[in-house]
Amino acid sequence: MSADGDRSADGDGLSAEAVVRLRLAIGRLHRQLVRASGDQDLTAARLSALARVKQHGPLRLGELAAHEGVAVPSMVRTVTPLVADGLVARTPDPRDGRSQLLAPTPLGLETLTRIRRERTALPAGRGTRLTPEQCRALEAALPVLELLLEEPG
Amino acid sequence: MSADGDRSADGDGLSAEAVVRLRLAIGRLHRQLVRASGDQDLTAARLSALARVKQHGPLRLGELAAHEGVAVPSMVRTVTPLVADGLVARTPDPRDGRSQLLAPTPLGLETLTRIRRERTALPAGRGTRLTPEQCRALEAALPVLELLLEEPG
DNA sequence: TATTGTTATACTCTATAACTATA
DNA sequence: TATAGTTATAGAGTATAACAATA
Structure with missing residues (x-):
């Protein structure tokens, strides 16, 4: 109680x-x-997918969808503008004509670097400065939050 | 670097x-x-609004929207089904004919209690058990995360 | 005239179902 | 026949703009 x-x-x-x-x-x-x-172009879902594509090297659409925990058609919608904007390259999978491999383009990598440089502010746009102790608390919790994200399989 | x-x-x-x-x-x-x-009926946005209504007592729509950090029309969309489902009561504001006061109904309070009882699992549905240390890290970070949420004003 | 809330419309993100192309 | 991806359609959640009612 x-x-x-x-x-x-x-x-x-x-x-x-x-x-x-x-x-x-x-x-x-x-x-x-x-x-x-x-950011109109690089929305949160697209940024997440782009970061994942960079992290896991060339991978297929279905694999990316599984990593991100979304349905395949949803990932099609997410990836299409990334390809259109030149941030992700689609190349035919030499071993399976049904698939294409997704990889970040140089522009995509640059974009990730730029965002990492620009978005150093905390998610909330507050003016709050965290105390060193509060920063430590967040940093300590971060790996735990990421642990919760790993695929159940 | x-x-x-x-x-x-x-x-x-x-x-x-x-x-x-x-x-x-x-x-x-x-x-x-x-x-x-x-949960089809009590979606995340609705649950968040319901919890806020409970927390801040009777409040007006615009106030609730400000607390939740969304635009007023968005909050209209969120609140309407809560009222329709009998979780939130809209009563006329005696001091301002343009406004109505939002308060949780007994059913709304019951629902919050039930959810608090049911959703004790972590957000991720993983089978992972966190170590006591990891739990402490999350608990220590929670107030910091909540600090980031406070309204900028 | 200013403010509160509503309705109209549009966009992102997500899902399921139906479809195409390849294995 | 099974699988990878796409397209069609729908729903939640959000926004801005236009409107109504009240202060």
Whole structure:
């Protein structure tokens, strides 16, 4: 009944309270992030796909969709403008005529570098300066958040 | 040029590397979260609004929109089904005929309680069990994430 | 005239279902 | 027949612009 009393109610080790707060925070941060970026061409979904393409080298559309956790038709929609904008190259898969391999173009790599240089501000556009301790807390949590992202398979 | 060498490049105290990773992680976690919930009626945006209405007592539509950081017409779309489903009550504002006050109904409060009881799993549906240390890292970062959410004003 | 909320319209992101081309 | 990808269509969520009602 107390907010902290259900620590091991489920198997996850986090209190139900913390899970709910984390869920709400992620949704709201995402909203801020999408709105603040304001980038018409390189939207959040496209940037995520582009970063994934860079990370995992040449890969097929279905593989990319699996990595990103979206349906294949959704990824078609995401990738098409990236190709049109010259950030991702589609080359025929020599081993399977049905597939094409996706890889970042030089412009795509440049773009990622530029974004990494420009978007050094925190997702929220607040003027808040975090204390060193708060920065450490975020940095410590980052690998855990990324762990939650790994594909279930 | 090392990944950790630009710690104080901007004013935020987080490395550019960490900011980029945090941005990507939030976007991807949000996607997982929305997809995993699968709740047709109480979507993520509606749940967020409902929780906010509970938290801030009776409030007007424009206030709620400001809290959630969305445009007023967007909030109209979000609130309408909540009212239709009986989770939020709209009562005329006695002091301003243009406004109505939003408050959670008993059913809305029950629903929040039920969700808090049910959704104790982490956003990602993975079977992963976090170590106690990882749980502590998440819990320590949670207030920092929430700090980033506070309205800029 | 300014403000609150609504409706009209459009765009992104996502999904499922139906289709084409290749294996 | 099965698989990789595409296109068609639909729905959630968001925005801006135009409108109505009230202050």
